[in-house]
Amino acid sequence: xPPQRRKFTREEPESRRADLIAATLDLMAEAGPAxxxxxxxxxxxxxxxxxxxxxxxxxxDLINAAYRAHxxxxxxxxxxxxxxxxxxxxxxxxxxxxxxxxxxxxxxxxLWAAFLHxxxxxxxxxxxxxxNYLAYRDRLEALIAAAFAETGRKAGKAELRxxxxxxxxxxxxxxxxxGALPDAFGPGEIETIGRASVAxxxxxxxxxxxTP
Amino acid sequence: xPPQRRKFTREEPESRRADLIAATLDLMAEAGPAxxxxxxxxxxxxxxxxxxxxxxxxxxDLINAAYRAHxxxxxxxxxxxxxxxxxxxxxxxxxxxxxxxxxxxxxxxxLWAAFLHxxxxxxxxxxxxxxNYLAYRDRLEALIAAAFAETGRKAGKAELRxxxxxxxxxxxxxxxxxGALPDAFGPGEIETIGRASVAxxxxxxxxxxxTP
DNA sequence: CGATGAATTATACGAATGTATATTTGACCG
DNA sequence: CGGTCAAATATACATTCGTATAATTCATCG
Numbered sequence: 001x002p003p004q005r006r007k008f009t010r011e012e013p014e015s016r017r018a019d020l021i022a023a024t025l026d027l028m029a030e031a032g033p034a035x036x037x038x039x040x041x042x043x044x045x046x047x048x049x050x051x052x053x054x055x056x057x058x059x060x061d062l063i064n065a066a067y068r069a070h071x072x073x074x075x076x077x078x079x080x081x082x083x084x085x086x087x088x089x090x091x092x093x094x095x096x097x098x099x100x101x102x103x104x105x106x107x108x109x110x111l112w113a114a115f116l117h118x119x120x121x122x123x124x125x126x127x128x129x130x131x132n133y134l135a136y137r138d139r140l141e142a143l144i145a146a147a148f149a150e151t152g153r154k155a156g157k158a159e160l161r162x163x164x165x166x167x168x169x170x171x172x173x174x175x176x177x178x179g180a181l182p183d184a185f186g187p188g189e190i191e192t193i194g195r196a197s198v199a200x201x202x203x204x205x206x207x208x209x210x211t212p
Numbered sequence: 213x214p215p216q217r218r219k220f221t222r223e224e225p226e227s228r229r230a231d232l233i234a235a236t237l238d239l240m241a242e243a244g245p246a247x248x249x250x251x252x253x254x255x256x257x258x259x260x261x262x263x264x265x266x267x268x269x270x271x272x273d274l275i276n277a278a279y280r281a282h283x284x285x286x287x288x289x290x291x292x293x294x295x296x297x298x299x300x301x302x303x304x305x306x307x308x309x310x311x312x313x314x315x316x317x318x319x320x321x322x323l324w325a326a327f328l329h330x331x332x333x334x335x336x337x338x339x340x341x342x343x344n345y346l347a348y349r350d351r352l353e354a355l356i357a358a359a360f361a362e363t364g365r366k367a368g369k370a371e372l373r374x375x376x377x378x379x380x381x382x383x384x385x386x387x388x389x390x391g392a393l394p395d396a397f398g399p400g401e402i403e404t405i406g407r408a409s410v411a412x413x414x415x416x417x418x419x420x421x422x423t424p
Numbered sequence: 425c426g427a428t429g430a431a432t433t434a435t436a437c438g439a440a441t442g443t444a445t446a447t448t449t450g451a452c453c454g
Numbered sequence: 455c456g457g458t459c460a461a462a463t464a465t466a467c468a469t470t471c472g473t474a475t476a477a478t479t480c481a482t483c484g
Binding site for chain 1: 244328329333380383385386409
């Protein structure tokens with residue numbers, strides 16, 4: 001009787017890569033970077049550990065791919081459903097989308113912390129990070145400028161910058177606190193406070209979200 | 213000729229513990245948790261690696277002690293120089309102190325990220341964390357309430373809570389961005405935006421900081 | 425000044441990690 | 455239906471980690 005080997009089915013490399021990336025993000029978020037070993041990743045993906053280096057050139061390569069996938073998903077979350085008839089409505093929905101799951105999520109915060117040190121050190125990851133970060137802030141600044149223009153408000157370049165930084169900060173802070181202490185807020189409380197805070201910072205009434 | 217052994221001087225255990233804690237925080241902030249090994253800590257402290265388990269019961273014990281020391285230092289940073297003649301001045305200085313080094317610092321952000329996963333898992337660290345976090349928010353809410361009372365403003369309990377959350381969020385967000393991208397802001401810009409934002413959120417003019 | 429003992433160094437050990445290599449197996453094709 | 459080859463498993467290897475233990479050395483005290 002020969003020693004039994006695991007049965008398996010052949011899959012497209014792309015599909016396996018996606019599985020490994022998903023398993024990496026799960027572990028990174030829930031167990032932390034220290035527990036995210038190649039063996040743990042392979043087991044979480046239901047594969048043998050050789051698959052990491054078969055589909056990726058190294059563990060670091062897999063981590064980088066997982067980071068890119070996560071960032072893309074986050075950006076997509078903020079961009080979702082920003083449509084609206086007026087600029088103020090678009091701004092309001094942008095804020096709401098940025099403060100709603102899956103953007104605000106313990107998992108997202110956990111991943112952000114897990115990746116921070118790697119982002120600091122690895123130039124490729126750092127580039128990905130700054131790119132997405134500035135894209136988000138520019139998007140916010142453009143929405144603010146449009147809302148101002150719509151209501152006839154004038155704002156200098158410097159003032160616009162300050163307001164974008166402030167709005168971005170309150171959104172980031174709520175994102176952070178909502179992810180760190182999800183039970184400390186009632187349902188919808190974070191989004192409500194976020195919209196009200198942006199309105200107060202801009203001195204611009206933001207219409208309540210329209211039902212799509 | 214006997215094999216030469218390192219020379220050393222005896223120190224108070226308390227002093228050695230402090231050295232090891234400082235080395236741990238340095239490594240954690242600059243190299244990340246993965247590089248913070250007992251050997252690296254001992255080398256950074258200029259000691260041999262046996263000292264970790266001689267002065268602490270385990271590496272985890274040392275990490276916990278380092279975390280407590282860091283949190284105490286951070287809280288002290290926010291509390292510094294909150295004196296002032298009026299409640300509004302005290303609030304303004306509290307905001308400023310919370311957005312000035314060493315509170316706002318890439319190192320502090322790095323440490324926060326490094327400790328996040330440990331805080332999630334370890335009940336003792338989690339208790340330390342929530343204690344300090346809520347102490348900070350309560351302090352902010354009390355300062356807001358005092359500033360309102362001073363100017364004759366009335367605010368319900370729920371409104372006070374929402375405003376404290378919002379102010380806390382903008383401070384946290386600026387803390388995060390200032391630590392993540394220190395070069396993206398001019399000197400004093402973060403504090404200025406922080407004070408202006410809190411003033412806008414509360415609809416309460418905050419006097420510029422008085423010279424002490 | 426020699427004995428005492430804790431502080432310190434040095435070394436060793438088992439477990440776990442990332443990587444490398446060898447072997448097997450499933451699916452497609454002529 | 456047998457051959458082919460990449461996908462997949464299994465195993466081995468060197469390194470590093472936290473921990474444990476043995477061997478020294480500095481400082482204090484009678």
